[in-house]
Amino acid sequence: MDELRRAVRIVADLTAGYLADVGERPVWQPVTELDSSWLTDQDLPTAGRPFSELVDDVRARMLPYPLGNGHPRFFGWVNSAPSAAGVLVAPIAAAMNPSCAGGEHAGVLLEHTVLRWLAELVGFPHRPGGGLLTSGASMATVIAVAAARQRAAYQDGLDVREEGLYGHRPMVMYVSAEGHSCLRKAAELLGLGNRQVRVVPVDDAFRMNVETLRSLVARDVRAGLRPFCVAASAGTVNTGAIDPFDEIADVAAEHTMWFHIDGAYGALGVLADNAWPGYAGMARADSLALDPHKWLGVPVDCGCVLWRDPALTRATFSLIPAYLRDEIEGGLGWFSEYGPEQTRPFRALRAWATMSHLGRDGIVRLVDTTVQLARTLEAMIDAAEDFELLAPRTTSIVAFRYRPANQEQRLDELNRQIPSAVQHRGRAFLTGTQLAGVEALRACLLNPATTKDDLGVLLDEIRVAAAGITAAETQP
Numbered sequence: 001m002d003e004l005r006r007a008v009r010i011v012a013d014l015t016a017g018y019l020a021d022v023g024e025r026p027v028w029q030p031v032t033e034l035d036s037s038w039l040t041d042q043d044l045p046t047a048g049r050p051f052s053e054l055v056d057d058v059r060a061r062m063l064p065y066p067l068g069n070g071h072p073r074f075f076g077w078v079n080s081a082p083s084a085a086g087v088l089v090a091p092i093a094a095a096m097n098p099s100c101a102g103g104e105h106a107g108v109l110l111e112h113t114v115l116r117w118l119a120e121l122v123g124f125p126h127r128p129g130g131g132l133l134t135s136g137a138s139m140a141t142v143i144a145v146a147a148a149r150q151r152a153a154y155q156d157g158l159d160v161r162e163e164g165l166y167g168h169r170p171m172v173m174y175v176s177a178e179g180h181s182c183l184r185k186a187a188e189l190l191g192l193g194n195r196q197v198r199v200v201p202v203d204d205a206f207r208m209n210v211e212t213l214r215s216l217v218a219r220d221v222r223a224g225l226r227p228f229c230v231a232a233s234a235g236t237v238n239t240g241a242i243d244p245f246d247e248i249a250d251v252a253a254e255h256t257m258w259f260h261i262d263g264a265y266g267a268l269g270v271l272a273d274n275a276w277p278g279y280a281g282m283a284r285a286d287s288l289a290l291d292p293h294k295w296l297g298v299p300v301d302c303g304c305v306l307w308r309d310p311a312l313t314r315a316t317f318s319l320i321p322a323y324l325r326d327e328i329e330g331g332l333g334w335f336s337e338y339g340p341e342q343t344r345p346f347r348a349l350r351a352w353a354t355m356s357h358l359g360r361d362g363i364v365r366l367v368d369t370t371v372q373l374a375r376t377l378e379a380m381i382d383a384a385e386d387f388e389l390l391a392p393r394t395t396s397i398v399a400f401r402y403r404p405a406n407q408e409q410r411l412d413e414l415n416r417q418i419p420s421a422v423q424h425r426g427r428a429f430l431t432g433t434q435l436a437g438v439e440a441l442r443a444c445l446l447n448p449a450t451t452k453d454d455l456g457v458l459l460d461e462i463r464v465a466a467a468g469i470t471a472a473e474t475q476p
């Protein structure tokens, strides 16, 4: 144990030092060929190696090559810096190493609290048994859509768990053109078939067009199909748009469809000062996915799904073999009865530490600060002659493009190449997307340590990277 104690102290210093200096290092850098082949091709050692050597390898071969999130000038995808409190307790979760499938122990009991806190934070109705921590929103979505499928089939007199989808009319799910790919994955995985996924177009603000949703549902009903689920977004991944929840909830209610909201990234935006008023309808959903490992900064992985009706989700998944029977949990059963996973990690500890350390005020401040940073970036882009906003900003994502004078013909090509060129320079990190057929850049602001100067660096880096791309193209 002395060897472990010594190594843990070194790791503690390494971890704290890494977090303290993250802003001084390149945001991202390519892995050298040597380290890449070491990371990829090493053989399992025949004889075991001491802790000290493992720590040396981590220091030399791994810490220099992060994804980049954690740095104040990381604006890519939706990846946050880890909360220090989450990092602090992560090794303890590993040391205790429980399975949070069920039983009476700290991991399971704490998860109930974390789920209630998350529901209360975003104003989602909560009853004990009303949610699950998951690996992420993708798994959260599978669970929610499975419950939706179960309910619809049950209403139609069929038990999907017994019969599968055989004998049932095709079930149709509605997602917006800006909905995350995890919705489609869930539909495929649950045997619904992509042909039964309707992609509802969006309006100019990239929000689901509810009139079109209505007419698509009506057409499917006329065709004898079974509309069973509509999935809206609280913060789309491309632009952070928030769908019109109230109107969508009305359509869902008219057709006894399940109303799911993907709030993986943006559900927490409800806490911002002057938050989008449409967030109010979020409480009408049957299920809500939100990722504590996104805006809240809980170290990966920690997703979450909340639902209105605990009994229904339990009925979707519960199988209790004799060796798992347990009456201890006051009628709620095991967490493993509410989803596909049996062995489940102690995610609640990282989430609890993060939320407790920030407190409600700190969480509101975190959201507010990052939304304010996005507003600032939006204003800077609006004021710059060589940039153009491509979508309204409602949360902390800004979608835009570089638009230098006299390059109208090659804007798509230029903007497509910019993210990688910026990333390789190592001073900022952003990613791109396509919006309404146009190549776009997007910056997702999640790190309260980002400053206005960092935003200026981002725009300058884009200019320099673009100049490099142009110079390379015009070289003889």
Ligand SMILES: Cc1ncc(COP(=O)(O)O)c(C=O)c1O
Pocket (backbone or CB within 6 Å): 077, 078, 135, 136, 137, 138, 139, 180, 182, 235, 236, 237, 262, 263, 264, 265, 266, 291, 303
């Ligand atoms: C809006 C949205 N939904 C769903 C997901 C999928 O979440 P996860 O990667 O946690 O499974 C993401 C991931 O970025 C997202 O941004």
